[in-house]
Amino acid sequence: MSQVSLNGDWTLTSPTHSQLSIPMSIPGDNYHALLSANLIADPYQETNEKQVQWVRECDWHLSRTFSLSSSELSASSLLLNLSRLDTLADVFINGELALRSTNMFQQHRIDIKPFAILGENHIEVHFSRVNEEGKQRANTLPMPIPWAVGNNQVPHMNLIRKTQCHSGWDWGICLLVSGIYDPVYIEVIDQITLLSVHTEQIWQQGSVDVSAVVHHDQISDHELTVTFGDQIQMTTTCGSGLTVVNFHIEDPELWWPAGYGEQPLYSLHVDLNTQSISKKIGLRQLTLNNKVDTIGSAMEFVINGFPINSKGANWIPMDAMPSLESEARYRELLSSAKDASMNMIRVWGGGQYESDTFYEICDELGLMVWQDMMFACSLYPSTEAFLSEVEPEIRQQINRLKDHPSIVLWCGDNEVIGAIGWYDESKNNKTTYTVNYDRLNRNIAQWIAEEDPSRRFWTSSPCNGDMDFGDAWHNDNRGDMHFWDVWHSGKSFSAYLDIKPRFCSEFGFQSWPSFAEVKRFVPEHDWNVTSPTFEAHQKNGRGNSIITEMFTRYFRFPSNFEQMLYLSQVQQSIAIKTGCEYWRAISPICRGMLYWQLNDNWPVSSWSSIEYSGRWKQLHYHAKRFFAPTYIPFEETDKEVQIRVVNDSRFENHIDGNVYWMDFNGEVLGQWTINYSIEEDGNDVIWSLTKEKFQVSANNSFFFVEITVNGEKVQNTWFATPTIKQLTIKKANIEVTQEDNRITLQSDYPAFFVHLEHDGKGRFSDSSFTLLPQEPITVEYLGDDLETLTHSLRIYDLSNSY
Ligand code: BMA
Numbered sequence: 001m002s003q004v005s006l007n008g009d010w011t012l013t014s015p016t017h018s019q020l021s022i023p024m025s026i027p028g029d030n031y032h033a034l035l036s037a038n039l040i041a042d043p044y045q046e047t048n049e050k051q052v053q054w055v056r057e058c059d060w061h062l063s064r065t066f067s068l069s070s071s072e073l074s075a076s077s078l079l080l081n082l083s084r085l086d087t088l089a090d091v092f093i094n095g096e097l098a099l100r101s102t103n104m105f106q107q108h109r110i111d112i113k114p115f116a117i118l119g120e121n122h123i124e125v126h127f128s129r130v131n132e133e134g135k136q137r138a139n140t141l142p143m144p145i146p147w148a149v150g151n152n153q154v155p156h157m158n159l160i161r162k163t164q165c166h167s168g169w170d171w172g173i174c175l176l177v178s179g180i181y182d183p184v185y186i187e188v189i190d191q192i193t194l195l196s197v198h199t200e201q202i203w204q205q206g207s208v209d210v211s212a213v214v215h216h217d218q219i220s221d222h223e224l225t226v227t228f229g230d231q232i233q234m235t236t237t238c239g240s241g242l243t244v245v246n247f248h249i250e251d252p253e254l255w256w257p258a259g260y261g262e263q264p265l266y267s268l269h270v271d272l273n274t275q276s277i278s279k280k281i282g283l284r285q286l287t288l289n290n291k292v293d294t295i296g297s298a299m300e301f302v303i304n305g306f307p308i309n310s311k312g313a314n315w316i317p318m319d320a321m322p323s324l325e326s327e328a329r330y331r332e333l334l335s336s337a338k339d340a341s342m343n344m345i346r347v348w349g350g351g352q353y354e355s356d357t358f359y360e361i362c363d364e365l366g367l368m369v370w371q372d373m374m375f376a377c378s379l380y381p382s383t384e385a386f387l388s389e390v391e392p393e394i395r396q397q398i399n400r401l402k403d404h405p406s407i408v409l410w411c412g413d414n415e416v417i418g419a420i421g422w423y424d425e426s427k428n429n430k431t432t433y434t435v436n437y438d439r440l441n442r443n444i445a446q447w448i449a450e451e452d453p454s455r456r457f458w459t460s461s462p463c464n465g466d467m468d469f470g471d472a473w474h475n476d477n478r479g480d481m482h483f484w485d486v487w488h489s490g491k492s493f494s495a496y497l498d499i500k501p502r503f504c505s506e507f508g509f510q511s512w513p514s515f516a517e518v519k520r521f522v523p524e525h526d527w528n529v530t531s532p533t534f535e536a537h538q539k540n541g542r543g544n545s546i547i548t549e550m551f552t553r554y555f556r557f558p559s560n561f562e563q564m565l566y567l568s569q570v571q572q573s574i575a576i577k578t579g580c581e582y583w584r585a586i587s588p589i590c591r592g593m594l595y596w597q598l599n600d601n602w603p604v605s606s607w608s609s610i611e612y613s614g615r616w617k618q619l620h621y622h623a624k625r626f627f628a629p630t631y632i633p634f635e636e637t638d639k640e641v642q643i644r645v646v647n648d649s650r651f652e653n654h655i656d657g658n659v660y661w662m663d664f665n666g667e668v669l670g671q672w673t674i675n676y677s678i679e680e681d682g683n684d685v686i687w688s689l690t691k692e693k694f695q696v697s698a699n700n701s702f703f704f705v706e707i708t709v710n711g712e713k714v715q716n717t718w719f720a721t722p723t724i725k726q727l728t729i730k731k732a733n734i735e736v737t738q739e740d741n742r743i744t745l746q747s748d749y750p751a752f753f754v755h756l757e758h759d760g761k762g763r764f765s766d767s768s769f770t771l772l773p774q775e776p777i778t779v780e781y782l783g784d785d786l787e788t789l790t791h792s793l794r795i796y797d798l799s800n801s802y
């Protein structure tokens with residue numbers, strides 16, 4: 001089969017600005033095209049976001065020509081493939097309307113043969129304003145449908161099937177982009193069309209039967225070849241449009257989440273009449289255990305019969321300008337997740353169904369995916385018109401994605417059950433709005449069940465369980481939970497210790513960007529946390545106040561702007577670590593924790609652990625430790641401090657190491673050796689000390705544990721006084737020596753949150769750690785810009801932040 005690619009150069013014009021005509025590269029978005037043509041200031045810099053809002057007040061036209069040869073034109077069909085077409089788009093071929101699309105999440109494969117001509121053809125896509133359409137739709141609704149006020153800067157975007165955070169979020173710039181974000185191409189089809197292939201797995205003891213279900217045009221007697229791994233089968237199609245080919249695999253190599261085993265992938269190829277489809281298939285059994293137990297009910301993913309502790313973060317679209325998405329950046333972000341010991345990513349409902357590349361990389365890395373449907377924080381209509389717009393989206397997306405072993409759950413939305421309680425209209429009319437929600441949600445559930453019976457559908461995140469519309473922000477005994485009492489409600493970090501979630505799918509604490517990141521988008525005259533640029537890059541109304549107020553609760557106030565940035569990342573690390581460490585300590589009660597949020601889609605102050613540039617914040621280095629498969633959390637009980645060892649592994653693991661109780665001069669007050677074998681999926685107390693023993697010197701000392709497991713070192717530090725400002729920490733003098741990419745740090749006094757930063761690309765093998773006196777630590781720089789590293793390397797630590 002041949003293809004005519006329509007990627008690359010198109011022309012962008014606007015009927016609203018008749019003079020404007022610029023090149024635009026597809027896949028891509030109009031904002032990026034305008035930026036590349038120097039027609040707008042970079043929206044990510046300074047306070048430029050405001051100045052570029054005129055773009056959404058215009059209609060936009062995209063056009064190009066393409067040529068068709070006589071053999072192409074004589075094909076039986078010419079299928080134009082368009083997906084991630086954003087959003088209200090009329091597609092014209094040679095002046096004739098070929099497609100009208102109103103949902104950016106729908107995929108189109110339309111035959112343009114009736115409009116095509118020999119030689120030069122013209123394609124034009126007219127995008128009309130979504131803000132206008134939103135207003136109009138709002139006027140015709142049977143009842144008001146409130147939108148995500150506080151997040152969206154543009155009203156009624158909940159009525160348009162478009163990435164919800166395009167109109168701004170509490171970490172997101174408002175860029176109401178439009179364009180086409182997937183490759184565009186025409187398939188030249190002779191005679192019959194190969195439509196799709198999907199697999200089903202039926203498991204027996206020690207073997208699996210894989211059926212490849214091939215959809216094609218209704219035509220008989222064509223040869224179809226299907227290869228699965230090293231098995232090849234040839235068959236002839238029958239007239240039904242569906243051919244099923246079965247494979248039996250003895251002793252299959254199992255796909256496991258990261259940390260639990262390998263990720264072998266079997267290749268699947270289907271060939272039919274010069275057309276082919278290839279996929280990589282992982283063989284694994286999946287269940288979600290929600291069994292009722294003495295606490296409430298479980299929320300535990302079980303893979304290949306083994307219970308998994310899910311650890312990870314929430315994913316938002318990688319860039320507010322889709323032109324800047326790339327495979328390299330997907331790989332970098334997802335590898336960073338895996339490198340921080342994560343095994344699950346939640347694709348959050350205010351973003352997008354991600355591109356194939358995203359899920360392929362997750363399959364490869366062993367990152368399980370919790371997949372939301374794209375609805376978030378607003379209410380949504382359940383009118384016939386809306387349902388008929390959503391149905392093809394859901395069916396197509398589930399079909400596109402269901403062969404990925406990484407995907408473990410389909411979830412209806414983000415926080416839409418909760419949102420019923422947020423808006424006056426729905427608060428005052430709860431039954432009507434709950435029925436409205438239920439109608440949409442049940443339809444989604446049914447479409448998904450029809451398309452993919454192999455996975456569970458979860459009503460919403462958070463949700464207490466099937467058809468349970470309870471308060472999943474506070475009920476910790478069942479379902480998944482979004483716990484925001486610390487950030488949004490101002491509780492102390494210790495509030496994380498007051499709940500025992502079964503699965504906490506969101507909880508977060510903001511930090512400011514690092515100094516290195518700030519230098520990239522804040523002009524020097526605005527290096528101040530209340531400057532216009534800084535405030536414009538903080539989208540959560542009280543965000544900067546919360547960060548600052550928390551400083552006063554826990555820390556000595558930082559001495560300058562740069563130290564404020566540093567300390568904000570220490571603070572964020574402590575917050576999230578407090579939750580994760582405790583929830584791991586109560587395993588298996590808690591079987592999942594996904595903090596909010598992994599990444600940023602522009603440079604901003606946010607809850608992310610990876611900055612827009614890809615740089616790891618301190619939290620990400622901490623996550624690498626507190627999510628480590630075999631970890632040593634501290635736990636405080638009424639009478640004691642304990643160290644546990646939790647082993648998220650299918651195998652027994654041996655640990656050895658030391659526990660130190662040390663004062664801030666570096667004097668060892670107590671030392672214990674650890675030598676312990678921890679069983680698979682185990683959780684044991686391995687050390688404890690009664691509080692009476694250390695309480696008198698609580699402000700003058702700390703506990704430190706370091707273990708080696710499978711050749712890897714993991715450390716953990718615990719202060720008996722959580723209000724760190726009261727500790728009598730000594731000013732540390734940290735000596736730095738660099739030999740190529742190896743940096744050795746040595747301190748005279750115990751130093752905490754010792755963090756390396758530089759202005760270039762590339763991270764370190766470790767950072768934001770505790771450095772004991774006279775016990776040098778050598779870290780590796782994992783990057784290729786030694787020059788920038790050498791001239792910009794900075795070392796921060798807590799004692800020198802004030
Ligand atoms: C969560 C998310 C997002 C939001 C975050 C921080 O609940 O679902 O809507 O960005 O809170 O407020």
